[in-house]
């Protein structure tokens with residue numbers, strides 16, 4: 429018995445199926461050796477003279493050299509965005525703006541296989557997720573907001589909506605292209621121009637996207653991409669000529685940004701962390717709920733701000749749920765992100781792997797019981813087994829802190845009131861899930877859960893028409909839907 433299997437309760441092994449490798453063709457994408465900054469419609473060398481290597485977290489192989497933008501580079505990018513805003517984009521007939529967005533959406537679909545492979549290579553996420561989730565929803569965001577571009581007067585009647593100006597947008601590494609789409613599509617639809625900073629570890633799909641902008645004939649300076657680390661982001665936040673900051677990332681950095689823009693005229697939206705409760709009542713369709721629990725926490729290796737990382741199970745069905753869950757976990761296939769059979773890919777970075785490892789160790793030290801399936805892990809790269817903790821007290825760090833990895837903490841409850849109380853007992857409030865057969869109970873719960881999104885008998889579902897955002901330390905502002913337009917408009 430392996431070291432790991434020994435640590436968990438023994439579960440009868442499910443029927444073992446061996447899958448032949450089903451690798452997606454990697455050569456559909458070719459990266460340049462080096463990517464400069466994308467400013468004013470051109471690729472430019474960084475004035476900083478600094479470059480860094482971006483890798484594949486699954487193999488640690490080098491993929492490309494990427495520029496580091498420093499203060500001076502960010503300044504040039506903001507100027508380019510300002511020029512584009514003043515000299516045409518903001519006064520363009522809205523129907524014309526829509527045409528560009530429709531073109532971008534169509535090109536993304538045409539090139540979706542290439543982008544999916546690039547995303548999986550650079551982020552570690554399984555190809556079936558980048559192919560079936562990230563790419564279609566990214567394109568859908570551009571289609572959706574293209575549709576709004578010439579209807580803003582109808583979205584906000586008698587309020588004279590006008591664009592804000594230059595938007596500085598900072599995004600994380602868990603959904604690199606999708607977060608770009610969430611940021612850029614509504615900003616452009618409303619007539620703003622943007623300077624976007626991708627995450628340090630996952631710049632490649634944003635850099636490929638610059639080619640989509642060129643293909644779509646987007647006027648120079650409407651979209652600018654500056655790569656780099658947190659310092660580049662901080663420069664963008666502090667630039668005096670930026671009208672709005674849109675940020676998705678950690679609560680810690682979000683608070684920093686809020687302090688930095690306090691007292692300025694800059695508008696701000698923050699999409700931060702989460703510690704979502706996924707609540708299973710004893711009348712739920714159990715096998716469906718198990719799939720929802722698995723999808724809730726192991727989708728994208730659990731590196732999801734709205735992940736269902738706290739499972740709340742009604743006491744009467746606890747044993748049954750845990751047994752089914754462990755059995756299902758044994759069937760998860762962990763490994764090569766480019767294999768079409770892979771369910772759980774690589775952790776995004778060594779730094780993130782260390783963070784997960786540290787938090788999991790704290791769970792064991794505090795007294796929770798750990799279970800991990802006995803799957804083999806690749807030798808190189810950053811990997812973590814799907815993990816579930818039982819015997820978890822609410823005070824444990826694994827029940828309070830966002831782990832941002834494939835780690836589930838299980839708690840129990842007896843009554844709906846207790847479920848609500850435990851679910852809301854967190855500093856966060858981004859999402860929640862409710863599994864029950866009773867429609868009235870779904871509505872009763874949704875009214876009481878302090879979470880921006882409440883899923884009923886499903887989890888991790890996204891649609892461009894549906895607003896997404898947080899309560900409490902999960903941030904403020906909404907992305908998606910008509911609500912998402914408001915963050916990029918002024919009405920005075």
Ligand code: NAD
Nearest residue numbers: 599600626627657658661662677678681700701733830832
């Ligand atoms: P982060 O908040 O450090 O980084 C997010 C983005 O902000 C990146 O582009 C980063 O370069 C930039 N940034 C960092 N410091 C900055 C600063 N001072 N000013 C302006 N921009 C800055 O997140 P991370 O390091 O990538 O991940 C750490 C943790 O954040 C994770 O463990 C997870 O808990 C959380 N996270 C949340 C989300 C989410 O969607 N809500 C996404 C990724 C990570």
Ligand code: MN
Nearest residue numbers: 658677678681
């Ligand atoms: Mn960070």
